[in-house]
Amino acid sequence: MSDPIEHAVAEFRTTCAAIHGELSRVIVGQRDLLDSVIIALLAGGHVLLEGVPGLGKTLLVRTLAQALDLRYSRIQFTPDLMPADILGTNLIVQDETGRRRFEFQPGPVFSQIVLADEINRATPKTQSALLEAMQEHAVTIAGQSRHLDEPFFVLATQNPIEMEGTYPLPEAQLDRFLFKLRVPFPDLPDLHAIIDRTTGVEDAAAHRVVAGPAVVRMQALARQVPVASHVRDYAARLILATHPDSDAAVETARRYIRYGASPRGAQALVLAGKVRALSQGRLNVAIEDLQVLALPALRHRLILNFEGEAAGVEPDDVLRAAMAELDAREIRAREG
Amino acid sequence: MNEEARGVHEVLARVSFRLAVGIVLGRTVRAAAAASVLALIWALATVAVPIPPPPPRAGAALLLVLLASFPVLVWLWRPSRLAAARAVDGRLGLADRLSTAVELLAQPEAPRGLARVQIVDALRAAWRFSPAAAAPVRFPRETWAFLAACAGLALWAHFLAGWSVPGWPAARTAGVIHREGQSLVTLGQRLESQGQARGLPETRRAAGLLQDLGHRLQDPRTSRSAALAMLGGAGRQLRSAQEAVRRRLGAAAPAGNKGNAVAEAPSAGTSPNDADRLEGALRELQSVTQQLREEGTHETPAHLAFRLRGVVESLDRMRVPPASRDVVSAARRALEEGRLSAATSALGDAAQDLRGMERMLGDAQGVGEAGRLVQRSADQIAAGGPLGNGLRSGERELSGAAPPQSAPGPNPPTASGARETAPPPGPNQGSLPGQGAGRPLGAATPRLGEHGVEERLSGIPGEGPAITRDLLAPGRGGTSRLPAVRPPADVAHANDRAIAREDLPPAYVTIIRRYFEALGEPR
Numbered sequence: 001m002s003d004p005i006e007h008a009v010a011e012f013r014t015t016c017a018a019i020h021g022e023l024s025r026v027i028v029g030q031r032d033l034l035d036s037v038i039i040a041l042l043a044g045g046h047v048l049l050e051g052v053p054g055l056g057k058t059l060l061v062r063t064l065a066q067a068l069d070l071r072y073s074r075i076q077f078t079p080d081l082m083p084a085d086i087l088g089t090n091l092i093v094q095d096e097t098g099r100r101r102f103e104f105q106p107g108p109v110f111s112q113i114v115l116a117d118e119i120n121r122a123t124p125k126t127q128s129a130l131l132e133a134m135q136e137h138a139v140t141i142a143g144q145s146r147h148l149d150e151p152f153f154v155l156a157t158q159n160p161i162e163m164e165g166t167y168p169l170p171e172a173q174l175d176r177f178l179f180k181l182r183v184p185f186p187d188l189p190d191l192h193a194i195i196d197r198t199t200g201v202e203d204a205a206a207h208r209v210v211a212g213p214a215v216v217r218m219q220a221l222a223r224q225v226p227v228a229s230h231v232r233d234y235a236a237r238l239i240l241a242t243h244p245d246s247d248a249a250v251e252t253a254r255r256y257i258r259y260g261a262s263p264r265g266a267q268a269l270v271l272a273g274k275v276r277a278l279s280q281g282r283l284n285v286a287i288e289d290l291q292v293l294a295l296p297a298l299r300h301r302l303i304l305n306f307e308g309e310a311a312g313v314e315p316d317d318v319l320r321a322a323m324a325e326l327d328a329r330e331i332r333a334r335e336g
Numbered sequence: 337m338n339e340e341a342r343g344v345h346e347v348l349a350r351v352s353f354r355l356a357v358g359i360v361l362g363r364t365v366r367a368a369a370a371a372s373v374l375a376l377i378w379a380l381a382t383v384a385v386p387i388p389p390p391p392p393r394a395g396a397a398l399l400l401v402l403l404a405s406f407p408v409l410v411w412l413w414r415p416s417r418l419a420a421a422r423a424v425d426g427r428l429g430l431a432d433r434l435s436t437a438v439e440l441l442a443q444p445e446a447p448r449g450l451a452r453v454q455i456v457d458a459l460r461a462a463w464r465f466s467p468a469a470a471a472p473v474r475f476p477r478e479t480w481a482f483l484a485a486c487a488g489l490a491l492w493a494h495f496l497a498g499w500s501v502p503g504w505p506a507a508r509t510a511g512v513i514h515r516e517g518q519s520l521v522t523l524g525q526r527l528e529s530q531g532q533a534r535g536l537p538e539t540r541r542a543a544g545l546l547q548d549l550g551h552r553l554q555d556p557r558t559s560r561s562a563a564l565a566m567l568g569g570a571g572r573q574l575r576s577a578q579e580a581v582r583r584r585l586g587a588a589a590p591a592g593n594k595g596n597a598v599a600e601a602p603s604a605g606t607s608p609n610d611a612d613r614l615e616g617a618l619r620e621l622q623s624v625t626q627q628l629r630e631e632g633t634h635e636t637p638a639h640l641a642f643r644l645r646g647v648v649e650s651l652d653r654m655r656v657p658p659a660s661r662d663v664v665s666a667a668r669r670a671l672e673e674g675r676l677s678a679a680t681s682a683l684g685d686a687a688q689d690l691r692g693m694e695r696m697l698g699d700a701q702g703v704g705e706a707g708r709l710v711q712r713s714a715d716q717i718a719a720g721g722p723l724g725n726g727l728r729s730g731e732r733e734l735s736g737a738a739p740p741q742s743a744p745g746p747n748p749p750t751a752s753g754a755r756e757t758a759p760p761p762g763p764n765q766g767s768l769p770g771q772g773a774g775r776p777l778g779a780a781t782p783r784l785g786e787h788g789v790e791e792r793l794s795g796i797p798g799e800g801p802a803i804t805r806d807l808l809a810p811g812r813g814g815t816s817r818l819p820a821v822r823p824p825a826d827v828a829h830a831n832d833r834a835i836a837r838e839d840l841p842p843a844y845v846t847i848i849r850r851y852f853e854a855l856g857e858p859r
Contacts, residue, residue: 005450224449225450225454226440226450226451229439230435231432282433283450284432285432285436
């Protein structure tokens, strides 16, 4: 354990477990959701949370900010929200001598953890204001580029059932999210635990586990995890299997998919796989990591065609079929 | 790091070897299982259709080839180190640790940072497993199919080989084989009796061969290929015997006729006319000799010399040794000159020579007949059953150029006249001269005042043209006490309708109607 890298790896795993523990003190159940959020954070990506109201999405983000001791802001997206309301604006400020000058008033995006609540209720113009921030970790206002503090982590939420008066996110913006996570409804024991935990005298609160610079170091460490060629090949073939025009496409994709996952999907898959491997104390990415992460990493990158929409096909079904076909091809190649 | 890496490589090499053994074992057993199942199906099909059984030598050869090629295939199909590492990862749940480490070790630059730690982690995992656990060599599931098929083949060989389902083509072919065996036994018995009666050694040997062959063909488990092989062997033996007889005949024949004798013998042996003529000549010689030995003969020497002239002419037409003919000629001259004792002695010598010739001709005839029957049986068996047309090349060679025949039914068509063999012996078999089982008959009793005249009938014995003629005549007058009257009109009408209802040729209808009308006419 005297090796600094081995020490860093061990610390990575310990920190992940600690973050997960702190989140679990507040959030009841949702173990996979918490794991995925932590992976996305340490992979430097952003998360789109999809779930009905009242499932603890906002609480999750707030608790995460508490556990990481990061600046947290919440933006409630509404149709009249303007880009400047997010990014900030230059205000005329009068100093003590009476001189007036423009002073930049940063918007809520200048935080480290941003909750974009009901992001699909804002207009596309406002939604796109987040694009540069999410991709470049910087915003440009009045010709001046301003960097955001690291780590910068956006969690956007959207309600899948109230679609009236909403503006669905365009594909370009969807592609910038590392994961699209579905927040499941809690089962009966979890509901009991929620009731007990939130209606008592004391509110559960998360304690600080790690600071922002440590998160940045963990992000850097995760990128060093080696990836074997066949694992990388699996990720690439999985992406190609979702493209209906590709020779490697599976039958379900040919039938129900209009556009397959982008190369950014393969990047997200491998990067998230590295974090997952390290969080489990492993020093290499396994195919199993990719299989576990394929649904959250790719489901929002597939665009169904009319037949798929009409048949009620979910992108998850296509991805499961693609993985099953890849496994079958692998077995055939091994035996044949 | 290098030593540990070498250790991992050694472990992976052993894993690779075990994986290759497993792959080759699996494929070999699957191939053997498929082959054995096919052989079992083939063997079981022999009880239904007349096909040759699966050759056991081919199966043994295939097994030997698979065993001999095993090490070569293991070497050829040995997976790479990376593939072995991936297999170990998958089987031991190492989550691609080893395969990643093998790739990192294969890179030209030395691994650093997290890659180096990953290799160390993989090495720790590698030292924890044994190659046997990572790549266990197991027989595939198809082994049971292979063993079951082998057991089925063994059971088939012991209990079902040669057995056939009644009513199926194989049973019909077995029936043909059995029937041919019976006919061979019957002919063998007949030839045996002939050989004993006439002292024909080659014929008796051929008879024994035919009877033994017939008994073996009557074994219900004799397959068609085995029957054809047995018939082929018997045919070769008979041809060899026929050749020997032909050579002896050729040696005995006059110099000018040797070529003809050799040329004619293979096809038909000797002609039955030759044997008959020879027998007639022998009988004539014995008669003349007896006349000479008896006191008070009824015939004059000149008359006897005239009879000997006829014998000499008959011998000229046959291919007998010239010495025998010369002896008969000398006897004739002695008779003409009145030297009766010299003539008697010469005739005795000539008769002895001709008896030897007669035995050779009889052997040739008997062996030839046996050979023809064996060939006919081979043809029948080769063409027997609905699949008889699908003969293999070897079988077709054995069966000669015989055209394929349909399956023999309850009344199988007889062969052509040239190939037809003699009918089986009846209860009075052996009553003809030279064919009986008892003491040979002596010379025919001469009839007073009659001289034998040899008549030659030309043509082929057989049925003549068939001629039919309508015969309309009144029946024989009876003793009826009732006068014949015309039948009533309704009876005649009913009669006509009954005739019309029957499915008869129109010409017959007219004949039948006229017959009934003739019955009703008053006489």
